[in-house]
Amino acid sequence: MRSREAVTGRTIVVAFDHGDDFDTALREACQAHDIRSAYIPMFIAGFSAVDLVGTCERLADPQAPVWSRVQLTNVEAVGAGTIAWDHTAEAIAPHIHVAAGLKELSAAGHTSHLLGATVQFLTEMIIVEVTEPQLRREREPALYDVPLLRFDGHDA
Numbered sequence: 001m002r003s004r005e006a007v008t009g010r011t012i013v014v015a016f017d018h019g020d021d022f023d024t025a026l027r028e029a030c031q032a033h034d035i036r037s038a039y040i041p042m043f044i045a046g047f048s049a050v051d052l053v054g055t056c057e058r059l060a061d062p063q064a065p066v067w068s069r070v071q072l073t074n075v076e077a078v079g080a081g082t083i084a085w086d087h088t089a090e091a092i093a094p095h096i097h098v099a100a101g102l103k104e105l106s107a108a109g110h111t112s113h114l115l116g117a118t119v120q121f122l123t124e125m126i127i128v129e130v131t132e133p134q135l136r137r138e139r140e141p142a143l144y145d146v147p148l149l150r151f152d153g154h155d156a
Contacts, residue, residue: 016123
């Protein structure tokens with residue numbers, strides 16, 4: 001377990017537009033405000049299409065992370081996550097999870113890691129900058145190469 005007291009900076013409100021690619025719009029908002037470390041306490045979204053981590057296949061190794069995707073359409077979602085800096089890619093590395101309901105199936109739900117989405121009507125998000133410690137995301141080879149959150153200069 002690792003922990004650090006966080007010092008927060010600015011709070012940014014982002015309104016995505018109909019048809020926006022979620023990942024592209026998030027990256028543009030972070031670039032516009034020079035955000036490299038942050039958390040997203042919440043967001044609400046309509047997605048015409050969304051890709052979540054998931055599978056219907058039997059897992060060869062139940063302990064390993066699932067990298068495949070489930071594709072859903074016409075959903076309402078709520079989500080939260082973190083934004084850290086990936087020094088290798090020189091870009092933000094968001095880690096976002098959502099709970100999404102399929103509108104035409106009585107809002108039947110799916111919950112998982114968000115891989116990609118297209119905004120339908122709106123997405124409204126709050127981003128809270130973390131000024132200290134600097135958050136970074138690094139892959140851990142001993143854990144299936146999963147990208148883990150690290151705190152700049154204060155953990156291995």
